[in-house]
Amino acid sequence: MKEADLSVYSGGVDNYFKQFPDSKVVMKDHYPMEDKFVFLDYSAIIGISGSRKGGLYVTVPTAMIDDLITAMGVGPADDALRKDMIGEVANNIAGNAGEVFGGDFKISVPIVVTGEKHNIELPVAIPAMTIPVEWKGHTSFLVVGTE
Amino acid sequence: MRKKRKNIPKSENFSVYLNKTRNDWLKIVSMLSFTLIPTFIVLDYIVMPDELFAKFMIFRLVVSGILIIQYIILRMSSRYASLHGLFITILAGTMIALMTNDLGGFDSGYYAGLNLVMMAVVILVPWGFAHGILNALTIIGIYAIVNVLNLHSFQIENLINNMYFLFSTALIAVSVSQIRLQLLRKEFDANIHLIIAKEEQDTIMNSVDEGLFIVQQEKEDEYVIGSQQSEAVTQILGTSSLAGKGFLEALSPYFPEKIITDLAEYLFMIFNRDVDNDLIRDLNPLEKLEADIPSELEIENKMLKFEFKPIRQMSGEKSYLISIKDVSKEVEMENRMLNNEIKAEHESQMMLAILQQGPAMLQDFVHGVETEISDIEKAISTDNNTEELSDAIETIFRAAHSMKGNAALLNLKFFAEQLDVFEEKIIELRDSDKLVREDLQTIESDLDIIKEVYTTLQGLIKNIQEFQGKKETETQETALESIPGALTELVGRISVELGKKVRLIAEKTDFTGLPASSAYIIRDILVQLTRNSITHGLEEPEARVKSGKDETGSITLNMQPDGDSFMIDYRDDGKSFDFAAIRKKGLESGKILESEVEQWNDTKLLKLIFDSGFSTAGESTMHAGRGVGMDIVKQRIKNMGGDFKIKYRQGEYTEFKITIPIKVLQEV
Amino acid sequence: MKIMIVDDSTIVRTVIKRYLAITKDEIVAYAANGVEAIERFKEHLPDLVTLDITMPEMNGLEALERMLEIKPDASILMISALSSKDTVVKAINMGAAGYLVKPVEAHQLIDKIKAIKEAANEGSGFKRIFRWRRQLL
Numbered sequence: 001m002k003e004a005d006l007s008v009y010s011g012g013v014d015n016y017f018k019q020f021p022d023s024k025v026v027m028k029d030h031y032p033m034e035d036k037f038v039f040l041d042y043s044a045i046i047g048i049s050g051s052r053k054g055g056l057y058v059t060v061p062t063a064m065i066d067d068l069i070t071a072m073g074v075g076p077a078d079d080a081l082r083k084d085m086i087g088e089v090a091n092n093i094a095g096n097a098g099e100v101f102g103g104d105f106k107i108s109v110p111i112v113v114t115g116e117k118h119n120i121e122l123p124v125a126i127p128a129m130t131i132p133v134e135w136k137g138h139t140s141f142l143v144v145g146t147e
Numbered sequence: 148m149r150k151k152r153k154n155i156p157k158s159e160n161f162s163v164y165l166n167k168t169r170n171d172w173l174k175i176v177s178m179l180s181f182t183l184i185p186t187f188i189v190l191d192y193i194v195m196p197d198e199l200f201a202k203f204m205i206f207r208l209v210v211s212g213i214l215i216i217q218y219i220i221l222r223m224s225s226r227y228a229s230l231h232g233l234f235i236t237i238l239a240g241t242m243i244a245l246m247t248n249d250l251g252g253f254d255s256g257y258y259a260g261l262n263l264v265m266m267a268v269v270i271l272v273p274w275g276f277a278h279g280i281l282n283a284l285t286i287i288g289i290y291a292i293v294n295v296l297n298l299h300s301f302q303i304e305n306l307i308n309n310m311y312f313l314f315s316t317a318l319i320a321v322s323v324s325q326i327r328l329q330l331l332r333k334e335f336d337a338n339i340h341l342i343i344a345k346e347e348q349d350t351i352m353n354s355v356d357e358g359l360f361i362v363q364q365e366k367e368d369e370y371v372i373g374s375q376q377s378e379a380v381t382q383i384l385g386t387s388s389l390a391g392k393g394f395l396e397a398l399s400p401y402f403p404e405k406i407i408t409d410l411a412e413y414l415f416m417i418f419n420r421d422v423d424n425d426l427i428r429d430l431n432p433l434e435k436l437e438a439d440i441p442s443e444l445e446i447e448n449k450m451l452k453f454e455f456k457p458i459r460q461m462s463g464e465k466s467y468l469i470s471i472k473d474v475s476k477e478v479e480m481e482n483r484m485l486n487n488e489i490k491a492e493h494e495s496q497m498m499l500a501i502l503q504q505g506p507a508m509l510q511d512f513v514h515g516v517e518t519e520i521s522d523i524e525k526a527i528s529t530d531n532n533t534e535e536l537s538d539a540i541e542t543i544f545r546a547a548h549s550m551k552g553n554a555a556l557l558n559l560k561f562f563a564e565q566l567d568v569f570e571e572k573i574i575e576l577r578d579s580d581k582l583v584r585e586d587l588q589t590i591e592s593d594l595d596i597i598k599e600v601y602t603t604l605q606g607l608i609k610n611i612q613e614f615q616g617k618k619e620t621e622t623q624e625t626a627l628e629s630i631p632g633a634l635t636e637l638v639g640r641i642s643v644e645l646g647k648k649v650r651l652i653a654e655k656t657d658f659t660g661l662p663a664s665s666a667y668i669i670r671d672i673l674v675q676l677t678r679n680s681i682t683h684g685l686e687e688p689e690a691r692v693k694s695g696k697d698e699t700g701s702i703t704l705n706m707q708p709d710g711d712s713f714m715i716d717y718r719d720d721g722k723s724f725d726f727a728a729i730r731k732k733g734l735e736s737g738k739i740l741e742s743e744v745e746q747w748n749d750t751k752l753l754k755l756i757f758d759s760g761f762s763t764a765g766e767s768t769m770h771a772g773r774g775v776g777m778d779i780v781k782q783r784i785k786n787m788g789g790d791f792k793i794k795y796r797q798g799e800y801t802e803f804k805i806t807i808p809i810k811v812l813q814e815v
Numbered sequence: 816m817k818i819m820i821v822d823d824s825t826i827v828r829t830v831i832k833r834y835l836a837i838t839k840d841e842i843v844a845y846a847a848n849g850v851e852a853i854e855r856f857k858e859h860l861p862d863l864v865t866l867d868i869t870m871p872e873m874n875g876l877e878a879l880e881r882m883l884e885i886k887p888d889a890s891i892l893m894i895s896a897l898s899s900k901d902t903v904v905k906a907i908n909m910g911a912a913g914y915l916v917k918p919v920e921a922h923q924l925i926d927k928i929k930a931i932k933e934a935a936n937e938g939s940g941f942k943r944i945f946r947w948r949r950q951l952l
Contacts, residue, residue: 015918016918018918019918019920029644031644031645031646033646036687038646069826072826072829072830073829073830073833074825074826074829074830080825081825081826084824084825084826085824085826087823087824088824088826088827091824091869091896091917092896092917092918093896094896095869095895095896095897095898095916095917096896096898096916096917098897098898098899098902099898099899099900099916101899102899102900102901103409103899103900103901103902103905104405105899107869107897109823109869109870109871130646409900409901409904412901412904412905412908413900413904415908416904416907416908419908420907420908421934422907423930426907429900430900430903430904431900432900432901432904
């Protein structure tokens, strides 16, 4: 995966959090990941097909997703809303990338999992890049891997 | 083409046009006359008294003959239109006047023929008032004079009646003629405006830099280019005129098929759907695009920018003005600026990194890189047999790897990245089956890039040293002492990047008796060991907690003289060697034979790690996995007549005890 | 105007509903996927639908086609995170009245709905004839 591709996804993160003008989103230096993928409380996985094959996932702690739900003006947060929210975040980041990558960039509906233990086969191509995303004092991760 | 008309005064211009038009009509009048006049012979034969028939026939034939001659003159020259008009008037008028005289003068009803003459001569030709009245009065005058000169008895009521009708016809004919003259004037002005507008349009179309033309939708999937286009279209696209061609077909040679299908969809949208200007702009598939333009000799690559501007035509149909710009230069400029920015960013990053380092470290680093580069150059210029070639490659490899490690140690990211690229190249060479001398020369240009970055770096370091006012000799003393600090930083950086928690504890650091020049070697060994520990040995925090360890891994370091030797005691509390992985890797790489796998015990496997080109990391990263780390350690120590021992316990720790004769260190 | 909101995310539906409180339009139905959307659409025949694209069961583009078959003069406003040019062009060519890329802010949605209403009014009856005459004269 190229560096330029990565900046498209981080652009998607920026674009998503722009709707909350009161808080700033900060992305730290990305690093490669080959196995032992990091999974926090809620994760949404999206498969990518077309000329770029692979996938991405967003993983966040419960406290952050609750803050997001509050920021959207919805709530109170429960498990269903949290899954809904994380799915929408992943969908936005992946969907927005199409503006640069064009119509050949196809994305799946998000699959949401909780916690570390799950039997989802990650569509992410290896080596994947991990971008730590900080918002309102919480740390979450965007992991992207495409061929 | 009626060009340059604009320069002639308008009024003079109109008189030329008027004359020409009058001449055209006169020809018609003349033609009508010389066909109609003899045709009346048939009527004469039926209605005229026998004695007059022959006379009238001669009249008619003579007049027709003259008119034919006039017609020929009219065809040859368009001058004297009004004289020609007057001539026909007199000729035809006199003939009919003479005939009325023969038929009974003012009492005859044959005067009606004069109305026909008046209509032909006055109405058909756009004379306007003056000439119209002149012609009409001439006809009436001739009628009156002829019949007065050879006066027959007549009833006054008949004369009044005839004059009444003749003057009424004259009035109508003159009015129509005047209106025709005015219309002609308007027509002329409109034409002049069109010509001027066309000329202006041509001037614009030939001088703009953009390719311009209009596209209209003909059928559902047919978009046609209009008849007008700017000259730049042919220059930019290198084709002849596109007028009348299909827009999609005209563009298909320049762009890939996908773009053309996207364009077809887009055109369908902008022509058939209600879209606003923002959408037309935002969804434009030809916003900035590479196009292959065939020129005389080769295919030229241009960056083209298309714009679509909607035009509502009078008919209410939609059409679009297309503008094409060649933005190759702008794009190139943008890229160059971007490159400069990146370069500047790298320099400032290196600057920042340098500023954070102690001068001793930097001096030492510069020293080390110089040695490595000269080693590489020596290796490249080797001109011996294959065996020595592969040795040369190994030397280059080790040197590059070592430089990379040291660059990473000082956080000189850009330099380290460049070295990583260089290393990649060498791996390719090493893995190729048939290595020839020329292959070595291919990396010279890559080495030049490294040298260039290094020169920049050296300049920066020098500037800073001058700025800080420190002399080389003063800084030499502390090169050794700065090692633990630099290692701590390296550990911090790598562990964050790999998602691990590690701390470095330097317990004893006594460099008594060691010259500053030995700092490079010692640090080099420690850098390789540290990277290796963090990448392979030390576990992720979660794994450590699970196995009952502190989530932060630790590396303990003791360095001190021990008799004639200098002793480095290095230990990490990681999971130690993964023999299963080493065995697997050995099998894959063919170093271990399937049949002998039983015989490979841990000690034997351990030796394998120190073989050049062996690594257990899955993919190589900036930090480890090239398979030279341990190899370098072994080589460096052996070269100095030193020795090292390994102690480990699976899942608990790995320890290296390294001894190097101080004497050798002093000679470096 | 009768409006229906289609999105697989509860949160997005809630947010759109809140935005629409400003325009005082009546929200007649919600749906969370394409299949459900078609059923609700047949039932309520709304004038305007906000329609997501990436949804389970049936995606938004298919739903768009089906809805316009059922009620050709319905205004369908796509609201999706998908932002590639050809997806937008495709949706508009299929008959969508507009396209907004997520995340959508209140003013974007309200402006768009206003524009759609105007276009729908202009497209009918005498107004169209008058506009045509104005152009001719």
